[in-house]
Amino acid sequence: MAIAARIKESMEKSSWVRKMFEAGAEMKMRFGAENVFDFSIGNPNVPPPADFQKALESMTALNVPNKHGYMPNAGYPDVRAKVASFISDEQGVTLGAESVIMTCGAGGGLNVALKTILNPGDKVLVNTPYFVEYGFYVDNHGGVLEPVPCGENFDLDLEALASRIDEKTAAVIINSPNNPSGKIYDKATIKSLGELLERESKRIGRTIYLLSDEPYRKIVFDGVDVPGIFEYYRNSMIVTSYSKDLSLPGERIGWLAVNPQADDFADIIAGAVLCNRILGYVNAPGIMQRVVGELQGRSVDIDLYEKKRDLLSEGLKDIGYDFLLPKGTFYLFPKAPGGDDLKVVEILRDEKILGVPGRGFGMPGYFRLSFCVDDSVIINSLPAFRRAMDRF
Amino acid sequence: MAIAARIKESMEKSSWVRKMFEAGAEMKMRFGAENVFDFSIGNPNVPPPADFQKALESMTALNVPNKHGYMPNAGYPDVRAKVASFISDEQGVTLGAESVIMTCGAGGGLNVALKTILNPGDKVLVNTPYFVEYGFYVDNHGGVLEPVPCGENFDLDLEALASRIDEKTAAVIINSPNNPSGKIYDKATIKSLGELLERESKRIGRTIYLLSDEPYRKIVFDGVDVPGIFEYYRNSMIVTSYSKDLSLPGERIGWLAVNPQADDFADIIAGAVLCNRILGYVNAPGIMQRVVGELQGRSVDIDLYEKKRDLLSEGLKDIGYDFLLPKGTFYLFPKAPGGDDLKVVEILRDEKILGVPGRGFGMPGYFRLSFCVDDSVIINSLPAFRRAMDRF
Numbered sequence: 052m053a054i055a056a057r058i059k060e061s062m063e064k065s066s067w068v069r070k071m072f073e074a075g076a077e078m079k080m081r082f083g084a085e086n087v088f089d090f091s092i093g094n095p096n097v098p099p100p101a102d103f104q105k106a107l108e109s110m111t112a113l114n115v116p117n118k119h120g121y122m123p124n125a126g127y128p129d130v131r132a133k134v135a136s137f138i139s140d141e142q143g144v145t146l147g148a149e150s151v152i153m154t155c156g157a158g159g160g161l162n163v164a165l166k167t168i169l170n171p172g173d174k175v176l177v178n179t180p181y182f183v184e185y186g187f188y189v190d191n192h193g194g195v196l197e198p199v200p201c202g203e204n205f206d207l208d209l210e211a212l213a214s215r216i217d218e219k220t221a222a223v224i225i226n227s228p229n230n231p232s233g234k235i236y237d238k239a240t241i242k243s244l245g246e247l248l249e250r251e252s253k254r255i256g257r258t259i260y261l262l263s264d265e266p267y268r269k270i271v272f273d274g275v276d277v278p279g280i281f282e283y284y285r286n287s288m289i290v291t292s293y294s295k296d297l298s299l300p301g302e303r304i305g306w307l308a309v310n311p312q313a314d315d316f317a318d319i320i321a322g323a324v325l326c327n328r329i330l331g332y333v334n335a336p337g338i339m340q341r342v343v344g345e346l347q348g349r350s351v352d353i354d355l356y357e358k359k360r361d362l363l364s365e366g367l368k369d370i371g372y373d374f375l376l377p378k379g380t381f382y383l384f385p386k387a388p389g390g391d392d393l394k395v396v397e398i399l400r401d402e403k404i405l406g407v408p409g410r411g412f413g414m415p416g417y418f419r420l421s422f423c424v425d426d427s428v429i430i431n432s433l434p435a436f437r438r439a440m441d442r443f
Numbered sequence: 444m445a446i447a448a449r450i451k452e453s454m455e456k457s458s459w460v461r462k463m464f465e466a467g468a469e470m471k472m473r474f475g476a477e478n479v480f481d482f483s484i485g486n487p488n489v490p491p492p493a494d495f496q497k498a499l500e501s502m503t504a505l506n507v508p509n510k511h512g513y514m515p516n517a518g519y520p521d522v523r524a525k526v527a528s529f530i531s532d533e534q535g536v537t538l539g540a541e542s543v544i545m546t547c548g549a550g551g552g553l554n555v556a557l558k559t560i561l562n563p564g565d566k567v568l569v570n571t572p573y574f575v576e577y578g579f580y581v582d583n584h585g586g587v588l589e590p591v592p593c594g595e596n597f598d599l600d601l602e603a604l605a606s607r608i609d610e611k612t613a614a615v616i617i618n619s620p621n622n623p624s625g626k627i628y629d630k631a632t633i634k635s636l637g638e639l640l641e642r643e644s645k646r647i648g649r650t651i652y653l654l655s656d657e658p659y660r661k662i663v664f665d666g667v668d669v670p671g672i673f674e675y676y677r678n679s680m681i682v683t684s685y686s687k688d689l690s691l692p693g694e695r696i697g698w699l700a701v702n703p704q705a706d707d708f709a710d711i712i713a714g715a716v717l718c719n720r721i722l723g724y725v726n727a728p729g730i731m732q733r734v735v736g737e738l739q740g741r742s743v744d745i746d747l748y749e750k751k752r753d754l755l756s757e758g759l760k761d762i763g764y765d766f767l768l769p770k771g772t773f774y775l776f777p778k779a780p781g782g783d784d785l786k787v788v789e790i791l792r793d794e795k796i797l798g799v800p801g802r803g804f805g806m807p808g809y810f811r812l813s814f815c816v817d818d819s820v821i822i823n824s825l826p827a828f829r830r831a832m833d834r835f
Contacts (some may be wrong), residue, residue: 053650053707054714055584056564062710062717094513107730111503121486155547155695158723166583170447187721190557191583258445299511300611301729303547315445316769318454322446325454329579331550336728337693338499 061187063348067411068092068183071396075405082403088432089424090420091231091405097351097423103297110338124328126153126335130344132254137347138289138308142279145311146292152307152323153335156300157266160290160307162189162330165222167322168260169194173221175262178207180384180412181384182264184229194221198413204375205232207240208246216251222260223248227277228267231412231419232384233377235271238278245284252286257427258314261287266305269296269350271379272357285312286409288319293343295381296350304339352429356381359422359429366433370440384409388443392418398442402435445629449461459803460484460575463788467797474795480824482812483797485622485773487690489743489815495689498567498737502730511546513728516546516720517712518727523734529739530681530700534671537703544699544715545727548692552682552699553580554722557614559714560652561586565613567654570599572776572804574656576621586613590805597624597776598755598765599632601639614652615640619669620659623804623811624776625769627663630670637676644678650706653679658697661688661742663771664749680711685735687773688742696731742803747775751821758825762832773815776801780835784810790834794827 071091084372125131130147139145154160165175171193178201189196199215202208212223225244227236236244244261252259263280268291269292271277280287290304309319334340336402359361363383364376374385387395392408392415399418409417422429463483470479511541517523524540531537536734546552547706557567569577570593581588584814591607602614617636628636636653653671660683663669672679684697699709699784719726726732755775756768766777770809779787791798791810801809814821 054559056711057562058559058717059710061721062713092513094509096509096512099511107503111499117486117488119491119693120488121484121692155724155728158725160723162723167450169444170449184723186520188723191722212488301511301726303725303728318446318451321451321454325450329453329576330583330722331552331554331580332547332724333550333695334693336547336695336731338730339728345496 157292180414205234228379549684572806597626620771
């Protein structure tokens with residue numbers, strides 16, 4: 052046995068997003084990039100805001116001792132303070148710097164949070180559709196991810212969630228705005244979720260944590276509000292990154308924030324700092340910590356994404372595709388015409404359109420299109436979407 | 444149960460380096476930083492070379508599409524190619540870009556390598572003294588680190604290693620130049636280690652990997668050479684970072700290289716790329732990948748460290764401390780006068796000197812001093828070292 056059996060198995064499963072990305076690279080080589088309509092991957096194509104470049108230049112010029120050296124594993128204290136102050140405004144719950152740990156993106160933050168709380172065999176619940184990497188992240192730390200079918204219109208199904216909670220349940224993950232559905236859970240839903248977790252934690256005699264993965268919080272349309280979670284459930288953590296809202300996914304910068312009202316706040320923070328260290332992250336990349344410290348509340352021009360959403364959704368609606376208009380993210384998640392998402396993705400691929408089957412998000416019967424692409428890709432793809440529709 | 448039992452336990456053990464770091468912070472508050480001689484942590488105090496600043500400015504100014512976006516999980520292909528070419532020269536074995544995965548420092552690289560190869564319950568051997576984080580890294584992926592006492596003068600004890608190898612043995616970690624002893628294993632030792640692993644792999648019927656952790660490879664003195672490992676054992680990987688040789692530990696940039704002659708090369712690379720992704724690193728920080736791509740073979744001014752080594756070692760030798768002169772790293776690892784490393788560290792602390800007990804590296808009876816400090820700290824500490832010696 053050469054490599055770990057579990058890794059060999061994971062390699063064979065791999066991820067649908069990655070498979071489509073690879074198929075796409077091959078198609079682009081064969082047909083020319085301009086002839087392939089690649090809606091497969093969520094790689095932001097809107098440039099970072101001008102303030103980002105200014106902050107990067109200023110941090111590059113910064114002259115302080117030990118500039119690129121080790122800092123506390125949780126990050127630069129002043130950056131943590133700035134982030135905490137921003138979160139306090141956003142959540143309506145006052146956080147100090149000690150509530151925030153700077154992380155290598157949201158992926159890093161989720162791994163840190165999960166390692167901090169999971170005992171071997173613990174369950175983590177998530178409503179479908181969900182970001183497939185959650186399964187790996189939970190498995191990394193000896194847990195088991197249990198997907199629970201969502202309610203109507205991709206809403207949380209609180210009854211279904213409650214019915215799956217038992218004494219092995221350590222956490223529930225939510226992701227709003229949701230990748231891939233674009234769904235935003237409203238205030239009443241979050242409030243009910245908080246009550247449910249409070250009640251169920253008591254019933255099973257252990258704290259069930261709410262992990263809110265929020266990389267798309269700022270990418271919202273039509274003036275919709277994303278309710279905070281800290282106000283509605285005290286045993287909660289938020290993880291996010293600046294990957295999407297500042298277009299920096301390659302720089303791996305984000306944070307984990309622990310609700311200051313959490314029952315075991317001090318232990319969770321100390322545990323998470325330890326996990327950030329021993330998972331080999333050690334700390335979030337230094338220069339990007341300093342840069343994002345200067346950019347609290349900033350984001351790319353969201354109107355550009357809203358325009359892309361409208362362009363794609365109006366085009367596809369005219370052709371006859373069936374979907375819920377996303378209120379956030381840069382994804383559209385239509386029903387697979389005929390119901391078979393693999394077949395739909397295959398036919399689309401024949402038309403040189405790359406999408407991801409819904410089963411890659413635990414939800415067969417749908418497919419995901421990332422509209423963080425040039426407007427021209429959207430416009431030029433519509434005839435191909437029409438031809439595909441004729442073939443379903 | 445609020446946080447994971449294993450994390451609670453790890454928090455209580457914590458790391459000696461970290462404990463001393465915290466004690467130091469408290470002492471500096473109390474007595475003033477200039478009155479505390481902090482030899483506890485390996486945070487490089489020599490600034491990055493001027494070329495680094497130039498490269499950082501140039502990459503900050505770089506204007507390319509998708510500049511901070513996702514790239515392949517293994518890193519930018521052109522950076523991987525540059526690193527591969529540099530390693531080829533250094534190791535005398537030709538590597539292509541596909542052999543190299545850019546990682547979040549050596550800590551990231553070790554976690555990726557270990558997750559790729561470890562099955563539950565597998566053993567990883569390491570000779571003492573060793574970097575204590577190895578134990579966490581192995582444990583993260585379900586393995587067990589088994590420290591094996593070193594030979595004379597901190598050399599590898601090959602017989603002792605061989606005697607511990609059984610069918611659960613997945614890997615051996617070496618770290619040369621060694622933290623904390625400063626030992627560099629010579630060519631004959633590496634060659635014998637390669638033969639041993641070849642023979643033992645056959646005997647137990649599985650591949651034993653050699654993981655060489657090399658962050659101090661460029662920090663060597665007296666013109667000593669650090670032999671490569673790829674030439675001497677094919678089932679091998681190197682992990683390293685630019686933390687020490689470019690003074691960038693806060694930026695988390697390094698790489699993992701797999702020997703192109705490894706039996707299961709393609710699987711290991713594909714597995715490691717997957718692990719880099721699913722451990723939540725996703726990719727090494729983008730801008731620092733580009734920066735180090737420009738700086739292959741560069742390092743800080745090593746003469747500065749050599750001077751510090753001489754200053755500290757000559758001073759301590761005069762006082763009567765007993766140690767092997769380190770040929771690399773920025774650590775001195777003297778015998779604890781009287782034999783009790785905890786007591787020695789305590790008495791030193793009374794004198795406002797911070798060091799780390801050898802048991803923090805699996806080797807009681809010694810203590811570590813990091814000499815990556817200002818020359819003035821070394822010079823001013825000598826009277827305190829003398830007073831301490833009188834008290835042992």
